[in-house]
Amino acid sequence: MNELDHCYRILGLEPGASLEEVNQAYKDLAFIWHPDRVPSDNSRLREKAAEKLKEINHARDQLRLARRKGHKPTAQTTRSPSPAPQRAQYTPPRSQPRYSQRETTAQSRSQSSSQTRTPNPDLSGADFRGVDLKEKDLSGRNLSHANLSNANLSDSFLHKVNLQGANLEKANLFRANLFQANLNQANLREANLIGADLSGADLSGADLRGAKIGSGDRILVKLTGANLSGAILPDGRIHA
Structure with missing residues (x-):
């Protein structure tokens, strides 16, 4: 079973299910397994729910990514053998532009700022x-x-x-x-x-x-x- 097949199974779907079915299955399972639904005094079950939710999130994300790349697997195609791997060809690295210390520091700060930006604005x-x-x-x-x-x-x-x-x-x-x-x-x-x-x-x-x-x-x-x-x-x- 390849990785995409496994992601479908995690969401309780057959390979080749539509994106709408993937989203609905994710919402149903996330509702059931969200750690906040487990009593706060039961740390063991909360930890288990968190791991399960992480697995569900990963499965949903992988299937969405596959769709964006134009890969639409079906039950028939996913059972076919995988093609033999091709040898990777060596591509010489491109020369990188040189930055001054000041430019490098500014670029680093900009990237750090974008990564720490608050994802949930005040509404x-x-x-x-x-x-x-x-x-x-x-x-x-x-x-x-x-x-x-x-x-x-x-x-x-x-x-x-x-x-x-x-x-x-x-x-x-x-x-x-x-x-x-x-x-x-x-x-x-x-x-x-x-x-x-x-x-x-x-x-x-x-x-x-x-x-x-x-x-x-x-x-x-x-x-x-x-x-x-x-x-x-x-x-x-x-x-x-």
Whole structure:
């Protein structure tokens, strides 16, 4: 079994699966194996989950890279024998330009700066009204006081996100992962929370009036360990 076949197997796919299938399989497995979903006091399982997530990330990245290079393996082609390796031909090295000590130092600083640039910019107060953010990974981002009213956040990854004071009125949070999210004083009126994971989230003082949380008497939102102190519940009652 070659490396690409192995990557497909890790994601539970047959060789030759489409890029869309690869992305969906990755999201499903990353949701299951993310270390933040394991209790913090179980270091052994958290370490195991981290290794599994690393393996899943590597498989996804290798398959995406293969697609970008135009390699589209199928179950038939991946079983064919690999061609005999060709001898590498020697190419003389090109002469390198000479830099002064000052230029070399400046170049090194520039490269270091680009490598340490913050990958997740501050999004506090951002305007995302009605924006389609389905399946987006916003984990750990600062979205405090952002306007996300009517936004589509279904199946999104929002664990440990800061949504303090954010406006999520009528937002679609269907099956969103809000594990340990900060929703203190957030506006969640008429938001769709069915299937959302709010385990360990801080919902203190949040306004949940009219929010969709289930069907009939059945609550379909995961609230294990969530803080609802002072929150206005969907029926208008204030949680003690």
